[in-house]
Amino acid sequence: MSLRHGLLGLLAEGPASGYDLARRFEDLLGAIWPAKHPQIYGELIRLAGAGHIAAAAEGPRRRKEYRITDTGRAELHRWLVEAPVDHSVRLEPLLRSLFFWTISPEELTDHLDREAAHWRETAARYRCHAAAADQDDGPRARAARVTAEAGVRLYEALADWAEWAKQAPPGR
Protein backbone atom coordinates (compact mmCIF):
# COMPACT_ATOMS: atom_id res chain seq x y z
CA MET A 1 0.00 0.00 0.00
CA SER A 2 2.72 2.46 -1.00
CA LEU A 3 0.70 4.22 -3.64
CA ARG A 4 -0.73 6.41 -0.92
CA HIS A 5 2.76 7.54 0.06
CA GLY A 6 3.92 7.75 -3.52
CA LEU A 7 1.19 10.28 -4.20
CA LEU A 8 2.05 12.13 -1.02
CA GLY A 9 5.69 12.29 -2.12
CA LEU A 10 4.84 13.63 -5.55
CA LEU A 11 2.55 16.24 -4.01
CA ALA A 12 5.39 17.27 -1.68
CA GLU A 13 7.07 18.61 -4.83
CA GLY A 14 4.13 20.89 -5.52
CA PRO A 15 0.37 20.94 -6.18
CA ALA A 16 -0.96 18.66 -8.90
CA SER A 17 -4.17 17.14 -10.22
CA GLY A 18 -5.05 13.47 -10.41
CA TYR A 19 -4.43 13.63 -14.12
CA ASP A 20 -0.95 15.11 -13.60
CA LEU A 21 -0.13 12.44 -11.05
CA ALA A 22 -1.36 9.65 -13.32
CA ARG A 23 0.93 10.93 -16.07
CA ARG A 24 3.90 11.14 -13.73
CA PHE A 25 3.25 7.59 -12.56
CA GLU A 26 3.08 6.52 -16.18
CA ASP A 27 6.42 7.80 -17.45
CA LEU A 28 8.56 8.36 -14.36
CA LEU A 29 7.34 5.50 -12.19
CA GLY A 30 5.80 3.12 -14.70
CA ALA A 31 8.60 0.57 -14.41
CA ILE A 32 9.02 0.91 -10.64
CA TRP A 33 5.54 1.32 -9.27
CA PRO A 34 2.79 1.12 -11.88
CA ALA A 35 -0.54 2.75 -11.09
CA LYS A 36 -3.54 3.49 -13.29
CA HIS A 37 -5.82 6.46 -12.99
CA PRO A 38 -8.82 4.81 -11.28
CA GLN A 39 -6.64 3.77 -8.39
CA ILE A 40 -5.04 7.20 -8.16
CA TYR A 41 -8.36 9.06 -8.11
CA GLY A 42 -9.67 6.76 -5.41
CA GLU A 43 -6.58 7.13 -3.28
CA LEU A 44 -6.67 10.93 -3.60
CA ILE A 45 -10.18 10.99 -2.17
CA ARG A 46 -9.07 8.83 0.76
CA LEU A 47 -5.97 11.01 1.34
CA ALA A 48 -8.17 14.10 1.35
CA GLY A 49 -10.53 12.41 3.82
CA ALA A 50 -7.57 11.71 6.12
CA GLY A 51 -6.50 15.36 5.90
CA HIS A 52 -3.16 14.51 4.32
CA ILE A 53 -3.96 16.53 1.23
CA ALA A 54 -6.50 19.24 0.37
CA ALA A 55 -8.17 20.27 -2.86
CA ALA A 56 -6.62 23.60 -3.77
CA ALA A 57 -7.99 25.12 -6.95
CA GLU A 58 -10.66 24.18 -9.50
CA GLY A 59 -9.12 24.61 -12.97
CA PRO A 60 -10.56 24.85 -16.51
CA ARG A 61 -11.90 21.37 -17.44
CA ARG A 62 -13.24 20.72 -13.96
CA ARG A 63 -9.61 20.02 -13.08
CA LYS A 64 -9.09 19.55 -9.33
CA GLU A 65 -5.69 20.50 -8.00
CA TYR A 66 -4.51 19.01 -4.70
CA ARG A 67 -1.78 20.25 -2.39
CA ILE A 68 -0.14 18.47 0.52
CA THR A 69 -1.00 19.58 4.08
CA ASP A 70 1.27 19.73 7.11
CA THR A 71 -0.11 16.47 8.48
CA GLY A 72 0.47 14.97 5.04
CA ARG A 73 4.09 16.08 5.10
CA ALA A 74 4.44 14.60 8.59
CA GLU A 75 2.93 11.31 7.41
CA LEU A 76 5.32 11.18 4.46
CA HIS A 77 8.25 11.72 6.80
CA ARG A 78 6.99 9.06 9.22
CA TRP A 79 6.70 6.59 6.38
CA LEU A 80 10.20 7.30 5.09
CA VAL A 81 12.00 7.00 8.41
CA GLU A 82 9.82 4.69 10.52
CA ALA A 83 7.70 2.38 8.37
CA PRO A 84 9.36 -0.96 7.65
CA VAL A 85 10.60 -1.18 4.07
CA ASP A 86 8.83 -3.70 1.87
CA HIS A 87 11.68 -5.56 0.19
CA SER A 88 9.53 -7.96 -1.78
CA VAL A 89 9.93 -8.11 -5.52
CA ARG A 90 7.87 -10.02 -8.05
CA LEU A 91 9.86 -10.86 -11.13
CA GLU A 92 8.13 -13.05 -13.66
CA PRO A 93 11.30 -13.45 -15.73
CA LEU A 94 13.06 -15.08 -12.76
CA LEU A 95 10.11 -17.34 -12.10
CA ARG A 96 10.28 -18.45 -15.72
CA SER A 97 14.00 -19.15 -15.45
CA LEU A 98 13.34 -21.91 -12.91
CA PHE A 99 11.56 -23.81 -15.64
CA PHE A 100 14.11 -23.33 -18.42
CA TRP A 101 14.93 -27.03 -18.19
CA THR A 102 11.57 -27.83 -19.81
CA ILE A 103 12.31 -26.08 -23.12
CA SER A 104 14.78 -26.79 -25.91
CA PRO A 105 18.20 -25.07 -26.16
CA GLU A 106 17.06 -23.23 -29.30
CA GLU A 107 13.93 -21.91 -27.62
CA LEU A 108 16.02 -20.88 -24.63
CA THR A 109 18.60 -18.98 -26.67
CA ASP A 110 15.81 -17.19 -28.49
CA HIS A 111 14.14 -16.26 -25.25
CA LEU A 112 17.34 -15.05 -23.59
CA ASP A 113 18.25 -12.92 -26.60
CA ARG A 114 14.92 -11.14 -26.44
CA GLU A 115 15.20 -10.74 -22.69
CA ALA A 116 18.71 -9.29 -22.83
CA ALA A 117 17.64 -6.82 -25.50
CA HIS A 118 14.67 -5.73 -23.44
CA TRP A 119 16.66 -5.16 -20.25
CA ARG A 120 19.35 -3.33 -22.19
CA GLU A 121 16.76 -0.95 -23.65
CA THR A 122 15.19 -0.32 -20.27
CA ALA A 123 18.62 0.42 -18.81
CA ALA A 124 19.19 2.92 -21.62
CA ARG A 125 15.93 4.68 -20.75
CA TYR A 126 17.10 5.05 -17.17
CA ARG A 127 20.44 6.38 -18.41
CA CYS A 128 18.44 9.14 -20.11
CA HIS A 129 16.56 9.87 -16.90
CA ALA A 130 19.92 10.04 -15.12
CA ALA A 131 21.38 12.41 -17.69
CA ALA A 132 18.32 14.62 -17.45
CA ALA A 133 18.59 14.71 -13.66
CA ASP A 134 22.27 15.66 -13.97
CA GLN A 135 21.29 18.76 -15.94
CA ASP A 136 19.56 20.69 -13.23
CA ASP A 137 20.48 20.44 -9.59
CA GLY A 138 18.69 20.99 -6.36
CA PRO A 139 17.66 18.33 -3.88
CA ARG A 140 14.76 16.90 -5.88
CA ALA A 141 16.86 16.43 -9.02
CA ARG A 142 19.55 14.73 -6.96
CA ALA A 143 17.02 12.28 -5.49
CA ALA A 144 15.71 11.57 -9.01
CA ARG A 145 19.32 10.96 -10.03
CA VAL A 146 19.69 8.35 -7.28
CA THR A 147 16.50 6.59 -8.37
CA ALA A 148 17.61 6.61 -12.00
CA GLU A 149 20.95 5.13 -10.98
CA ALA A 150 19.13 2.23 -9.33
CA GLY A 151 17.23 1.65 -12.55
CA VAL A 152 20.41 1.62 -14.61
CA ARG A 153 22.20 -0.80 -12.27
CA LEU A 154 19.20 -3.08 -11.88
CA TYR A 155 18.42 -3.44 -15.57
CA GLU A 156 22.07 -3.75 -16.59
CA ALA A 157 22.42 -6.54 -14.03
CA LEU A 158 19.44 -8.35 -15.55
CA ALA A 159 20.78 -7.86 -19.09
CA ASP A 160 24.19 -9.20 -18.03
CA TRP A 161 22.47 -12.14 -16.38
CA ALA A 162 20.56 -13.03 -19.54
CA GLU A 163 23.81 -12.91 -21.54
CA TRP A 164 25.55 -15.04 -18.91
CA ALA A 165 22.72 -17.56 -18.92
CA LYS A 166 23.35 -18.25 -22.60
CA GLN A 167 26.92 -19.32 -21.78
CA ALA A 168 25.83 -21.77 -19.10
CA PRO A 169 22.72 -23.24 -20.70
CA PRO A 170 20.55 -25.68 -18.81
CA GLY A 171 19.44 -27.65 -21.91
CA ARG A 172 16.78 -30.24 -21.55
Next chain:
Amino acid sequence: MSLRHGLLGLLAEGPASGYDLARRFEDLLGAIWPAKHPQIYGELIRLAGAGHIAAAAEGPRRRKEYRITDTGRAELHRWLVEAPVDHSVRLEPLLRSLFFWTISPEELTDHLDREAAHWRETAARYRCHAAAADQDDGPRARAARVTAEAGVRLYEALADWAEWAKQAPPGR
Protein backbone atom coordinates in the same frame (compact mmCIF):
# COMPACT_ATOMS: atom_id res chain seq x y z
CA MET B 1 -1.38 -14.27 -12.99
CA SER B 2 1.82 -16.33 -13.17
CA LEU B 3 1.13 -18.29 -10.02
CA ARG B 4 -0.86 -20.73 -12.14
CA HIS B 5 2.19 -21.39 -14.32
CA GLY B 6 4.56 -21.38 -11.38
CA LEU B 7 2.60 -24.24 -9.86
CA LEU B 8 2.51 -26.02 -13.19
CA GLY B 9 6.29 -25.68 -13.44
CA LEU B 10 6.89 -27.05 -9.97
CA LEU B 11 4.57 -29.96 -10.68
CA ALA B 12 6.51 -30.66 -13.88
CA GLU B 13 9.37 -31.69 -11.56
CA GLY B 14 7.17 -34.33 -9.95
CA PRO B 15 3.94 -34.87 -8.03
CA ALA B 16 3.36 -32.73 -4.94
CA SER B 17 0.64 -31.62 -2.55
CA GLY B 18 -0.58 -28.09 -1.95
CA TYR B 19 1.33 -28.10 1.28
CA ASP B 20 4.57 -29.12 -0.47
CA LEU B 21 4.08 -26.41 -3.06
CA ALA B 22 3.38 -23.76 -0.43
CA ARG B 23 6.65 -24.68 1.29
CA ARG B 24 8.61 -24.54 -1.95
CA PHE B 25 7.12 -21.14 -2.71
CA GLU B 26 8.09 -20.02 0.78
CA ASP B 27 11.79 -20.82 0.76
CA LEU B 28 12.77 -21.14 -2.89
CA LEU B 29 10.52 -18.50 -4.41
CA GLY B 30 9.64 -16.32 -1.44
CA ALA B 31 11.78 -13.39 -2.60
CA ILE B 32 10.91 -13.74 -6.29
CA TRP B 33 7.26 -14.68 -6.37
CA PRO B 34 5.58 -14.77 -2.95
CA ALA B 35 2.45 -16.88 -2.59
CA LYS B 36 0.54 -17.96 0.51
CA HIS B 37 -1.30 -21.21 0.95
CA PRO B 38 -4.88 -19.97 0.46
CA GLN B 39 -4.03 -18.72 -2.99
CA ILE B 40 -2.19 -21.92 -3.86
CA TYR B 41 -5.03 -24.22 -2.80
CA GLY B 42 -7.50 -22.16 -4.80
CA GLU B 43 -5.36 -22.18 -7.89
CA LEU B 44 -4.82 -25.94 -7.67
CA ILE B 45 -8.57 -26.48 -7.76
CA ARG B 46 -8.85 -24.26 -10.83
CA LEU B 47 -5.91 -26.02 -12.54
CA ALA B 48 -7.53 -29.38 -11.87
CA GLY B 49 -10.81 -28.07 -13.29
CA ALA B 50 -8.98 -27.03 -16.46
CA GLY B 51 -7.43 -30.50 -16.74
CA HIS B 52 -3.88 -29.17 -16.42
CA ILE B 53 -3.27 -31.24 -13.30
CA ALA B 54 -4.98 -34.21 -11.69
CA ALA B 55 -5.25 -35.41 -8.10
CA ALA B 56 -3.03 -38.48 -7.91
CA ALA B 57 -2.99 -40.11 -4.49
CA GLU B 58 -4.70 -39.47 -1.15
CA GLY B 59 -1.96 -39.60 1.51
CA PRO B 60 -1.98 -40.00 5.31
CA ARG B 61 -3.34 -36.74 6.78
CA ARG B 62 -5.95 -36.30 4.06
CA ARG B 63 -2.99 -35.15 1.95
CA LYS B 64 -3.92 -34.68 -1.72
CA GLU B 65 -1.12 -35.19 -4.19
CA TYR B 66 -1.37 -33.62 -7.62
CA ARG B 67 0.50 -34.54 -10.78
CA ILE B 68 0.76 -32.61 -14.04
CA THR B 69 -1.13 -33.91 -17.07
CA ASP B 70 -0.06 -33.82 -20.72
CA THR B 71 -2.26 -30.80 -21.43
CA GLY B 72 -0.70 -29.17 -18.36
CA ARG B 73 2.77 -29.79 -19.74
CA ALA B 74 1.68 -28.35 -23.08
CA GLU B 75 0.26 -25.27 -21.35
CA LEU B 76 3.50 -24.76 -19.43
CA HIS B 77 5.46 -24.94 -22.65
CA ARG B 78 3.10 -22.56 -24.40
CA TRP B 79 3.50 -20.07 -21.57
CA LEU B 80 7.29 -20.28 -21.61
CA VAL B 81 7.77 -19.82 -25.34
CA GLU B 82 4.71 -17.87 -26.49
CA ALA B 83 3.18 -15.82 -23.69
CA PRO B 84 4.53 -12.27 -23.51
CA VAL B 85 6.90 -11.82 -20.58
CA ASP B 86 5.69 -9.51 -17.84
CA HIS B 87 8.68 -7.24 -17.21
CA SER B 88 7.05 -5.11 -14.56
CA VAL B 89 8.67 -4.81 -11.16
CA ARG B 90 7.36 -3.17 -8.04
CA LEU B 91 10.17 -1.98 -5.84
CA GLU B 92 9.16 0.03 -2.82
CA PRO B 93 12.79 0.90 -1.98
CA LEU B 94 13.15 2.65 -5.34
CA LEU B 95 9.88 4.50 -4.88
CA ARG B 96 11.16 5.72 -1.52
CA SER B 97 14.43 6.89 -3.07
CA LEU B 98 12.54 9.46 -5.16
CA PHE B 99 11.61 11.21 -1.92
CA PHE B 100 15.00 11.13 -0.22
CA TRP B 101 15.19 14.90 -0.65
CA THR B 102 12.55 15.31 2.06
CA ILE B 103 14.62 13.73 4.85
CA SER B 104 17.80 14.84 6.64
CA PRO B 105 21.27 13.58 5.63
CA GLU B 106 21.56 11.68 8.92
CA GLU B 107 18.23 9.93 8.42
CA LEU B 108 19.27 9.11 4.86
CA THR B 109 22.62 7.62 5.83
CA ASP B 110 20.92 5.51 8.48
CA HIS B 111 18.37 4.30 6.01
CA LEU B 112 20.91 3.47 3.31
CA ASP B 113 23.08 1.55 5.77
CA ARG B 114 20.19 -0.66 6.73
CA GLU B 115 19.18 -1.11 3.10
CA ALA B 116 22.69 -2.07 1.98
CA ALA B 117 22.95 -4.61 4.81
CA HIS B 118 19.62 -6.12 3.88
CA TRP B 119 20.43 -6.51 0.19
CA ARG B 120 23.86 -7.93 1.02
CA GLU B 121 22.26 -10.59 3.22
CA THR B 122 19.72 -11.50 0.58
CA ALA B 123 22.50 -11.81 -1.99
CA ALA B 124 24.33 -14.15 0.38
CA ARG B 125 21.25 -16.34 0.65
CA TYR B 126 21.14 -16.64 -3.12
CA ARG B 127 24.85 -17.48 -3.16
CA CYS B 128 23.95 -20.45 -0.93
CA HIS B 129 21.18 -21.49 -3.31
CA ALA B 130 23.72 -21.25 -6.15
CA ALA B 131 26.29 -23.35 -4.30
CA ALA B 132 23.65 -25.96 -3.52
CA ALA B 133 22.61 -26.09 -7.17
CA ASP B 134 26.24 -26.53 -8.18
CA GLN B 135 26.45 -29.69 -6.08
CA ASP B 136 24.16 -31.90 -8.09
CA ASP B 137 23.72 -31.59 -11.80
CA GLY B 138 21.01 -32.46 -14.23
CA PRO B 139 18.82 -30.02 -16.11
CA ARG B 140 16.64 -28.96 -13.19
CA ALA B 141 19.62 -28.13 -10.98
CA ARG B 142 21.17 -26.13 -13.80
CA ALA B 143 17.98 -24.09 -14.22
CA ALA B 144 17.89 -23.47 -10.47
CA ARG B 145 21.52 -22.37 -10.73
CA VAL B 146 20.56 -19.79 -13.38
CA THR B 147 17.73 -18.45 -11.20
CA ALA B 148 20.03 -18.24 -8.19
CA GLU B 149 22.59 -16.34 -10.26
CA ALA B 150 19.93 -13.77 -11.10
CA GLY B 151 19.21 -13.36 -7.40
CA VAL B 152 22.87 -12.86 -6.57
CA ARG B 153 23.39 -10.29 -9.33
CA LEU B 154 20.17 -8.45 -8.60
CA TYR B 155 20.68 -8.09 -4.86
CA GLU B 156 24.38 -7.28 -5.17
CA ALA B 157 23.43 -4.53 -7.62
CA LEU B 158 20.96 -3.10 -5.12
CA ALA B 159 23.50 -3.30 -2.29
CA ASP B 160 26.11 -1.55 -4.43
CA TRP B 161 23.54 1.09 -5.32
CA ALA B 162 22.75 1.79 -1.66
CA GLU B 163 26.49 2.16 -0.92
CA TRP B 164 26.90 4.44 -3.94
CA ALA B 165 23.94 6.57 -2.89
CA LYS B 166 25.72 7.42 0.35
CA GLN B 167 28.61 8.93 -1.64
CA ALA B 168 26.32 11.14 -3.73
CA PRO B 169 23.82 12.23 -1.10
CA PRO B 170 20.83 14.31 -2.06
CA GLY B 171 20.65 16.25 1.23
CA ARG B 172 17.71 18.48 1.89
Next chain:
DNA sequence: GAGCGCATGTAAAGGGTTACATGATTCT
Protein backbone atom coordinates in the same frame (compact mmCIF):
# COMPACT_ATOMS: atom_id res chain seq x y z
C1' DG C 1 -19.27 21.15 -35.85
C1' DA C 2 -16.10 17.25 -35.67
C1' DG C 3 -12.50 15.37 -33.44
C1' DC C 4 -8.91 15.28 -30.18
C1' DG C 5 -6.81 15.59 -25.75
C1' DC C 6 -7.78 17.01 -20.98
C1' DA C 7 -9.98 15.52 -16.89
C1' DT C 8 -12.70 12.82 -13.66
C1' DG C 9 -15.03 9.28 -12.20
C1' DT C 10 -17.84 4.32 -11.43
C1' DA C 11 -18.41 -0.77 -11.72
C1' DA C 12 -16.88 -5.17 -12.00
C1' DA C 13 -13.61 -8.51 -11.79
C1' DG C 14 -9.13 -10.47 -10.66
C1' DG C 15 -5.16 -11.23 -7.77
C1' DG C 16 -3.34 -11.59 -3.16
C1' DT C 17 -3.07 -11.46 2.08
C1' DT C 18 -4.80 -12.13 6.78
C1' DA C 19 -7.48 -14.27 9.98
C1' DC C 20 -10.19 -17.97 11.17
C1' DA C 21 -11.37 -22.86 11.42
C1' DT C 22 -10.63 -27.70 11.52
C1' DG C 23 -8.99 -32.41 11.27
C1' DA C 24 -5.18 -35.99 11.26
C1' DT C 25 -0.76 -37.78 12.72
C1' DT C 26 3.42 -37.96 15.22
C1' DC C 27 6.33 -37.01 19.15
C1' DT C 28 7.22 -36.51 24.07
Next chain:
DNA sequence: AGAATCATGTAACCCTTTACATGCGCTC
Protein backbone atom coordinates in the same frame (compact mmCIF):
# COMPACT_ATOMS: atom_id res chain seq x y z
C1' DA D 1 -2.61 -36.87 27.37
C1' DG D 2 -0.84 -32.79 25.41
C1' DA D 3 1.88 -30.38 22.10
C1' DA D 4 3.68 -29.79 17.72
C1' DT D 5 3.36 -30.39 12.94
C1' DC D 6 1.13 -31.79 8.77
C1' DA D 7 -2.60 -30.64 5.86
C1' DT D 8 -6.60 -28.36 3.86
C1' DG D 9 -9.83 -25.14 3.42
C1' DT D 10 -13.23 -20.64 3.92
C1' DA D 11 -14.37 -15.69 4.54
C1' DA D 12 -13.34 -11.11 4.52
C1' DC D 13 -10.74 -7.66 3.09
C1' DC D 14 -7.39 -4.92 0.37
C1' DC D 15 -4.98 -3.65 -3.80
C1' DT D 16 -4.99 -3.27 -8.71
C1' DT D 17 -6.59 -3.52 -13.48
C1' DT D 18 -9.98 -3.25 -17.26
C1' DA D 19 -13.90 -1.55 -19.19
C1' DC D 20 -17.34 1.70 -19.27
C1' DA D 21 -19.11 6.47 -19.02
C1' DT D 22 -19.11 11.40 -19.23
C1' DG D 23 -18.12 16.30 -19.72
C1' DC D 24 -15.16 20.28 -20.95
C1' DG D 25 -12.17 23.08 -23.96
C1' DC D 26 -9.31 23.67 -27.87
C1' DT D 27 -8.14 23.31 -32.79
C1' DC D 28 -9.10 22.63 -37.61
